[in-house]
Amino acid sequence: AQSVAQPEDQVNVAEGNPLTVKCTYSVSGNPYLFWYVQYPNRGLQFLLKYITGDNLVKGSYGFEAEFNKSQTSFHLKKPSALVSDSALYFCAVRDSNNAGNMLTFGGGTRLMVKP
Amino acid sequence: NAGVTQTPKFQVLKTGQSMTLQCAQDMNHEYMSWYRQDPGMGLRLIHYSVGAGITDQGEVPNGYNVSRSTTEDFPLRLLSAAPSQTSVYFCASSYSSPYGGANVLTFGAGSRLTVL
Numbered sequence: 001a002q003s004v005a006q007p008e009d010q011v012n013v014a015e016g017n018p019l020t021v022k023c024t025y026s027v028s029g030n031p032y033l034f035w036y037v038q039y040p041n042r043g044l045q046f047l048l049k050y051i052t053g054d055n056l057v058k059g060s061y062g063f064e065a066e067f068n069k070s071q072t073s074f075h076l077k078k079p080s081a082l083v084s085d086s087a088l089y090f091c092a093v094r095d096s097n098n099a100g101n102m103l104t105f106g107g108g109t110r111l112m113v114k115p
Numbered sequence: 116n117a118g119v120t121q122t123p124k125f126q127v128l129k130t131g132q133s134m135t136l137q138c139a140q141d142m143n144h145e146y147m148s149w150y151r152q153d154p155g156m157g158l159r160l161i162h163y164s165v166g167a168g169i170t171d172q173g174e175v176p177n178g179y180n181v182s183r184s185t186t187e188d189f190p191l192r193l194l195s196a197a198p199s200q201t202s203v204y205f206c207a208s209s210y211s212s213p214y215g216g217a218n219v220l221t222f223g224a225g226s227r228l229t230v231l
Contacts, residue, residue, distance in 0.1 A: 009155070032217040043119070043205055043222030044158075051217045090157060094217070102173065103220065105150075105157035 002027045004093050006106035013081045013113055021076040021109045023091030033074040034092040034103065035065055044090060050074060061085070081113045117141050121206050121223035128196045128230045136191040136226050138206030146211035146218070147189040148173070149181065151202040152225075158205065164189055165211050196230045203227050 003026045013019045025031055032051055036044040048059025055067040065076045074091060088110050092103040122137045140147065148163035160173030164183040178200060180192040189208075193200060204226045209218040 004157075006157075034217075034219075036220075036222075041224075043224045044207075044220070045222070046219045049217055049219065096217075102148075102160055102163065105159075107155050107157040 002031075002093055002095050002104045004091050004104055004106035006089075006091055006109045008109050009107075010110045010112060013111070015083050015113055015115050016080050019078050019081045019085070019111065019113070021089050021091075021111060023074045023076065023106060024072050025074060025091070025093040026072060027093055027095040029095045029097040031074075032094045032096055033065075033067065034094075035059065035063070035074075035076050036090045036092065036105075038088040038090065038108075040087075047076070047089075081111075083113050083115055086111055086113045119206055119208055119221050119223035121204075121226050123226060124224065125227050126229070128193075128228065130197060130230060132196050133192070133194050134196065134228075135193075136204055136206075136228070138189045138191065138223060139187050140189075140206075140208045140221070141187065142208065142221065143186060144208035144210055144221070145186070147183065147206065147208045148220075149179070149189070149191045150205045150207060151175065152205060153202050161191065161204075193228075196228075198230045201228060201230045 005024045034049045035047040038044045050057045050067045058064045088108050091106040119140045149161040150158040159175045162181040164170045206223040207220040209220045
């Protein structure tokens with residue numbers, strides 16, 4: 001079985017400060033890891049993914065995520081937060097041995113960036 | 116590019132009523148899926164399809180039916196709505212890989228369903 005945990009329901013940061021949204025996962029094989037963002041009244045949008053290779057993955061809108069196999073984590077980061085980054089963020093995992101492209105999503109973390 | 120289109124955006128039902136949530140994609144994606152989103156629980160997979168004529172159950176399939184007669188359309192049917200089915204429903208699609216590729220899902224804008 002595969003699972004994802006996002007330990008923080010909400011993260012508050014001031015505009016211009018760095019932000020981190022945490023994600024830990026559990027899979028039996030090698031993970032495919034994803035971050036999606038949801039703006040109010042919208043569907044989820046893809047931010048970035050890790051498949052293999054470099055542990056630091058760069059994605060859309062200046063976001064990046066660091067894959068840490070020993071800690072089974074895939075934290076989302078951005079060096080300087082914008083008010084427009086305020087949204088709901090979802091981490092997702094799929095076991096690379098799991099055919100069918102089924103993803104398991106975390107519960108989501110609401111990011112609030114204050115001016 | 117329309118992407119993934121869901122209708123209706125909002126619906127209110129009474130317990131026991133039936134309805135169909137429509138989902139259509141114009142990207143020739145083989146894989147389509149339905150999720151429900153509930154506060155604090157993330158997205159949970161209801162049903163999915165890896166191609167026309169092929170459907171399978173996800174994590175929470177009870178109370179829902181699906182069919183896939185064409186590549187483009189993947190409707191979700193609630194046969195007898197219950198208050199526990201009050202949720203936001205998302206349809207998502209992607210190119211599929213029989214070996215489990217890391218394909219990105221494209222989501223619709225969602226359908227908010229309230230069952231009284």
